[in-house]
Amino acid sequence: xxxxxxxSLKAYVDEQVSGRRFGTSSEYVRDLIRRDQDRQxxxxxLLDGATSEPGAVADMAYFGTLRARVRKGKAD
Numbered sequence: 690x691x692x693x694x695x696x697s698l699k700a701y702v703d704e705q706v707s708g709r710r711f712g713t714s715s716e717y718v719r720d721l722i723r724r725d726q727d728r729q730x731x732x733x734x735l736l737d738g739a740t741s742e743p744g745a746v747a748d749m750a751y752f753g754t755l756r757a758r759v760r761k762g763k764a765d
Contacts (some may be wrong), residue, residue, distance in 0.1 A: 692718070 694702065711717040742761050745751055 699754050706717050
């Protein structure tokens with residue numbers, strides 16, 4: 690895959706590569722794509738949560754039950 694960029698964007702990419710942990714411009718672009726994928730997944734999860742039915746109340750009893758389940762699982 691080849692990507693054409695105007696000089697100003699190419700200069701920006703070159704700055705990011707040299708000033709950060711990237712060895713090449715391809716590594717930088719791959720990182721951008723992965724981050725975009727993560728954002729899209731998070732957005733989907735948030736939208737799913739916003740349209741779902743309310744869950745259990747997260748009060749002291751709820752967290753006490755979770756702690757008990759964790760302790761029981763560790764004992765197994």
